[in-house]
Amino acid sequence: MSKSITTQIENKVATLTLNRPEVFNSFNREMALLLQSELDACEKNTDVRAIVITGSGKAFCAGQDLKEVTSPELNPGFKKILDEHYNPIITRIRNIEKPIIGAINGVAAGAGANIALACDVVIASESASFIQAFSKIGLVPDSAGTFFLPRLIGFQKASALMMLGDKISALDAEKLGMVYKVVSSENFMEEVNGIANTLAKMPTKALGLTKRLLNNSLHNNLEEQLNMESKLQIEAAQSEDYAEGVDAFVNKRRPEFKGK
Template identity: 90%
Template sequence: MASITNEINDKIAYLTLNRPEVFNSFNREMALLLQSELDAAEKNPEVRAIVITGNGKAFCAGQDLKEVTSPELNPGFKKILEEHYNPIISRIRKIEKPIIAAINGVAAGAGANIALACDVVIASENASFIQAFSKIGLVPDSAGTFFLPRLIGFQKASALMMLGDKVSAADAEKLGMVYKVVSSENFMDEVNNIATTMANMSTKALGLTKRLLNNSLESSLEEQLALESKLQIEAAQSEDYAEGVDAFVNKRKPEFKGR
């Protein structure tokens, strides 16, 4: 059984973490396969949006501790971070297609932080988030210390990371960790609706917007204004912009191609 399944439907790649018996915790195989599947989705011109979700009761419980405590299997934390999680986070942020995290259950440790790195986070009412690292004497990784303070503020992030409190889906929405919480009955329908909406938008413009947001995390106002100007000019030269304007003038629905 593949540790990640990939289904492409209506221009959307659905990447499902598929180790439900261990709450979709990461081992080396799954981490490398997720990188490969993200690469494939990025290169596939038919894919206009990506959804990452989990099979079973959990989204992802983080690192499989059986792997790191096994003398035969343990790759070591240096390899786990430099070859597993850091490349996953880098890919999520660099792929200029919208990436939606569909949090169907608990998202813990690296699983929580992979979710927070995505462009849009949608949570089932049954979902929860926990920075579990301090519980076992570790520090947050997978860019958690980068994204969480920016999403919810330094003080809240500090407390959640040090205390390791579990955050319900409703509280995560109030804090600003997630975009929307959806009832469990309507969860995947809403995920599909949002993914379909984004896949049919100007994914060229969405990709450039993502580049701007990435840059804004570290740039000055002047640098950000300059990049906005540069990328707006690029967007204005795209086929999508021409199609969008023509559709607006002629009062019809645009048919964007992502170019």
């Protein structure tokens, strides 16, 4: 039996692929816990400086496997699903101080859509789509959808998408500001790998501190954010990558950052 998450590390980029294509990469408990484990491994591995999350087959992720929640034997219950599956995944995506790319190769629905939106850089194939599918079955959005989507596209648009459950094409998602970039299906992984390789060669320490600043900007006031910028800028200025960046600039050469 194949693993529900496959991991490949190349050129300091870890690609985590949701691998249940027969059910459109919907999450069961095994896959949710394994994704957390793989993210933890990527965080600890100093040879990994960028992370890609994508899906196998035609879908990115269709959200929760409804067969699991309707099975008397398998159903872990919604509290366990949220507390032990999705909430820890979102927390890891936001707290790992390395760039995480959501490579959305196909439909992203329900929790799958919101996991995508939590990533640092979201790249969508032109064949991808996004749907807040919760209202279709009488549920509320989870996996931080009500946190990120209004901040990305505005309260009114987010409210309508969540209540109506409209499917949004990749191009419309780009226009709304849900995703960074849409690329052709033929060149999708080539484009994703190009961006991931670029990020993996950049000053990882500074990128991680930038991510921390962005996370805190969601609740800090202006004074608090300015103070945090000052504190983390001092920390960044003590890094080896800063010294390398300045030396490369002065000597008109390409910097070779080590992520330290």
